[in-house]
Each structure stands twice: as C-alpha cells, then as structure tokens.
Amino acid sequence: MLHLTDLRGRAPSTSELRRVLPRGGVDINAVLPTVSPIVEDVRERGAAAALEYGEKFDRVRPATVVVPAERLRDALCDLEPRVREALEAAIARIRAVHAAQKPSANTVELGPGATVTEKFIPVSRVGLYVPGGKAVYPSSVLMNVIPAQEAGASTMVVCTPPQEEFGGWPHPTTLAACALLGVTEVWAVGGAQAVALMAYGDDEYGLEPVDMVTGPGNVFVAAAKRLVNGVVGIDAEAGPSEIAVLADASADATLIAYDLISQAEHDENAASVLITPSAELARAVDGEVERLAGETLNAERASSALGGKQSGIVLVDDLEAAIAVTDAYASEHTEVHTANAREVAERLTNAGAIFVGPFSPVPLGDYAAGSNHVLPTSGTARFSAGLSTHTFLKPVNLIEYDEAALRDIGPHIVVLAEDEQLPAHGEAIKARGI
Structure with a gap:
C-alpha cells in the first residue's frame, strides 16, 4: 500500500x-483566483457577503452571524458527561503547559543610566478559526483559545462553520467547548469568508475586526489567510x-x-x-x-x-x-x-x-x-513553530537612557550616522548637547 x-x-x-x-x-496559488474575489467582496459588504457565500457553498445560512448566548449554554448543558469530562481533562493539561510558556519581562543594564527592557504585550483581539467540514473539532477550540487566554488577549472571537443538520448553527460540541472556556463571542461563518470577515469586520452588524487570525483549515482558508496577511497577523498557512x-x-x-x-x-x-x-x-x-x-x-x-x-x-x-x-x-x-x-x-x-x-x-x-496541535506543515517546521502562548505575544523593547548614558555612546552614533550619509541622525544626538 x-x-x-x-x-x-x-x-x-x-x-x-x-x-x-x-x-x-496543497497548491494555494491555484485557488487564489477563486478566493480573492470572496475576500474582496466580504471586505466591501461584510457579513451580508459572508452569509451569502456560506449559503452558496454549504447550503446553510444561520439566522444571525453571532451565535446567541443561549445556544452556547444549551450546548454545554446537553454535552454528554463523558465528553465534558474528557474536554475538562484536556483543558487542564493544555492550560498548564501554555501558562508555563508565558515569558517574563527582562531588563539589560548596558551601563549606568542605560537600560533596555523587553516586555511582552498580548495581541489585543484575536480571531480563532475552528474547521467543521469532514469532522467536528472541539479540540481545535482548546488549542486556539487557551494559548490566547494565557497570553492575555483582551477579546477573542471563534469562527466556525454553521451546520445544516444543527439548524444552521455550528456543531454543538464545538459550541460546548467554547462555553467551557468562557468564550462568549462565536460567529457562525466558515471558509475563506470567515477569515475575511474576521479581518475586516462589519460595523453594521457590530462585528469588530481582529488583529490576528489563527487556526487550521482547508486550502481556501489558507489562501484567505495569505490574502489578509498584513491587514491582520496570521499564524501560518496550514x-x-x-x-x-x-x-x-x-x-x-x-x-x-x-x-x-x-x-x-x-x-x-x-x-x-x-x-x-x-x-x-x-x-x-x-x-x-x-x-x-x-x-x-x-x-x-x-x-x-x-x-x-x-x-x-x-x-x-x-x-x-x-x-x-x-x-x-x-x-x-x-x-x-x-x-x-x-x-x-x-x-x-x-x-x-x-x-x-x-x-x-x-x-x-x-x-x-x-502541547498544541496547531503545527507547521509542508516542511515549514524548518523555520517556524506551532501555535503557542508566544504566538499571541508581541515582544517590545523599552529603551531608557539618561543624559550621561547618551553622552557615553553618542559620539559613536554620530560617526555611524555620518558614515551612512544620514547626518540628520547625528544632528538629533548633538542637539542634546552631546
């Protein structure tokens, strides 16, 4: 075989x-001509376009984009006890690992009055895609949501496809997993249109755009992520x-x-x-x-x-x-x-x-x-890593020098600025009496 x-x-x-x-x-380039008009249409028309594409491709249209809170509550209440127990056991282990991943700020003192501090700032709003095509993936809810929570993301939205067999709402086990983790914002949208809607949002529908989109999906989802990369951050093209x-x-x-x-x-x-x-x-x-x-x-x-x-x-x-x-x-x-x-x-x-x-x-x-199951594919593990708490953190340097510290290094900066023929850089140093 x-x-x-x-x-x-x-x-x-x-x-x-x-x-x-x-x-x-998969050949993402091959589907870009198909996906690009979808992304552009959703950028222009928002949720209305996203719902139309869902109806066209999946023959299902939810009553609203945002899954009502009672649907989340009911899904959790109706969840089979042994499935809930299994999810809770997985949540505990995944949270323990991802909580330990969060780095602490560190400060390097380069001389008296000269410090550089690296701090880690969480991405403010994240969009987490959970597929729902050939199978149901509550595990992907856990793998996306928990590291974002442990990083300290302010808000998040889970986007997952509606299902015809469940009255136009996402799979109830997926919704139950969201409820278990305290996720209150779930959009019943799938495919490339979901990625575009998370990236651009829709003021009329009250859908706030995100700063980063993560999560696995099919080739159309991967292509949409490529197209919105730069408007938002992405984890990878899975x-x-x-x-x-x-x-x-x-x-x-x-x-x-x-x-x-x-x-x-x-x-x-x-x-x-x-x-x-x-x-x-x-x-x-x-x-x-x-x-x-x-x-x-x-x-x-x-x-x-x-x-x-x-x-x-x-x-x-x-x-x-x-x-x-x-x-x-x-x-x-x-x-x-x-x-x-x-x-x-x-x-x-x-x-x-x-x-x-x-x-x-x-x-x-x-x-x-x-550990996390959202991982680099197609050989990209040579240079990239899987989803983790680090994915949702931005390392930022705080540079703080006093006058004496700037005076110590300033002449070298002036020399380098002149050598690069950027004299205004040096003048900005000398203007401080250096």
Whole structure:
C-alpha cells in the first residue's frame, strides 16, 4: 500500500531530498483566483457577503452571524458527561503547559543610566478559526483559545462553520467547548469568508475586526489567510496533516501502522511516512497498514491518503541517515520509535512536535498531551513553530537612557550616522548637547 523510496547506498543532498521525499501539500496559488474575489467582496459588504457565500457553498445560512448566548449554554448543558469530562481533562493539561510558556519581562543594564527592557504585550483581539467540514473539532477550540487566554488577549472571537443538520448553527460540541472556556463571542461563518470577515469586520452588524487570525483549515482558508496577511497577523498557512515515524528494527510494526493510519484519516491529502534503516520493519509496517486501514470508520479516506504520493516508506542505510532524512522532511508530527528514543529525539532539529517512544503517539498530542496541535506543515517546521502562548505575544523593547548614558555612546552614533550619509541622525544626538 505504501510507496517505497529506497535511499540505501546513497548520500542525497538536501536539494535532492526535497525532490524525492514523499510530499503532498496543497497548491494555494491555484485557488487564489477563486478566493480573492470572496475576500474582496466580504471586505466591501461584510457579513451580508459572508452569509451569502456560506449559503452558496454549504447550503446553510444561520439566522444571525453571532451565535446567541443561549445556544452556547444549551450546548454545554446537553454535552454528554463523558465528553465534558474528557474536554475538562484536556483543558487542564493544555492550560498548564501554555501558562508555563508565558515569558517574563527582562531588563539589560548596558551601563549606568542605560537600560533596555523587553516586555511582552498580548495581541489585543484575536480571531480563532475552528474547521467543521469532514469532522467536528472541539479540540481545535482548546488549542486556539487557551494559548490566547494565557497570553492575555483582551477579546477573542471563534469562527466556525454553521451546520445544516444543527439548524444552521455550528456543531454543538464545538459550541460546548467554547462555553467551557468562557468564550462568549462565536460567529457562525466558515471558509475563506470567515477569515475575511474576521479581518475586516462589519460595523453594521457590530462585528469588530481582529488583529490576528489563527487556526487550521482547508486550502481556501489558507489562501484567505495569505490574502489578509498584513491587514491582520496570521499564524501560518496550514496544509494537510503529516506524520513521520523515525524507527529502527526494535520498533513495534503494529503500533506504527496504527499511528500512520490515525493521521491518514484526517483527509485524503494527509501524509503518513515511515523512515527506517530496517527493511524487515518496513515490510512488516506495510503489511499491518494494509491489514488495518480497512477496519477504521474512515477507511476510504485513510486508504486514499496512505496510497497517495504524499505517503510512503523511506529506506535508509543506518540511524544516522534516518535522522538526517527526518530533519530534511521536517514533519508536522514526528514520532521516534528507536532503542534510544529520547537521545535520538534530542538530536532532531526540524519538527512541529516530537513524540518520544511507543507510549507517546501523535493522537496524544492531538487531544490531551498538553502541547498544541496547531503545527507547521509542508516542511515549514524548518523555520517556524506551532501555535503557542508566544504566538499571541508581541515582544517590545523599552529603551531608557539618561543624559550621561547618551553622552557615553553618542559620539559613536554620530560617526555611524555620518558614515551612512544620514547626518540628520547625528544632528538629533548633538542637539542634546552631546
């Protein structure tokens, strides 16, 4: 079922690895001509346009954009007790991790009377997108809302698609998750139009625009985020889910197969990749994937993803090569199944999140490890990080010098200004009697 890429006996360059490793992703550029008019229309006409596009694409139109408070209360009251208990357990762990991420201000004294203080200011208003297409994602509510809350965002809005089967309102479990976290502003809008509406707002409907949009979504959501980037901040242009499993001969083929399938059930474009120096393990995993993929509820979707060009097995010569290939692949999720898993995991430098050993599977991180599941995809883990409390904080420097401190460094500033042929910079220093 899984395609094989055999790199044994070779030492491929980084450039070659980027060409030959299994990689799916989506072509955002291809949908920009479709999405751009939607974003522009919502910018001009606001909520009216957003509702029209929702009705056109999803055949559903909510009674109002803003979900009434009683809908949130009812969703929480009607939530199945065991689901509420599971959400509350996840909330506690996610909040503990994200609360610990918040940095403290720090001051550097560069000399008498010369200080630079770095402080961290939360983004004032954030828009959090929660998808609702092929599945319901209350977990994404938790992963977006909690870090924003721990950063200290003043206000937030959760945007999530209305559902025809729930009377034109978002999925009740999503609403219940919002209520559990104390979110009072939820907009029943999905897709590219939701991103545009969060970016531009609508005064007539009383919809205040946000300063930053975060959260996963399909290619149309990603394209809209690209188009509004600059009007608002964004976290990333999320692609399909990815898992890379780095494993040696000591690994359990059945556990790896289950983990590969778990990510493949997200959608047909999801990527599941095994990187190993063990041909025997590779054969065993492929056989287990073939056996187990058809048993899952989402068998058709998972099988399509596992058989696609974005998924496969990469055979390498040894563990060193496996580490190098895993770093080159830079997966959203990387699992390490080796005899010395923690040591190997510490050596990896490119991954959205690293799951160490057989009892730390990716689904743990998807729900309740405490870490965030909104992570960089399509190889962007080489240079970017997942959603965290840091995402919603702006580091700002406070520069404070007294007269003596400026007099000490001032002549050097004048010299540098003259060398750059920006004499007014130097004059601004000398005007202070320096």
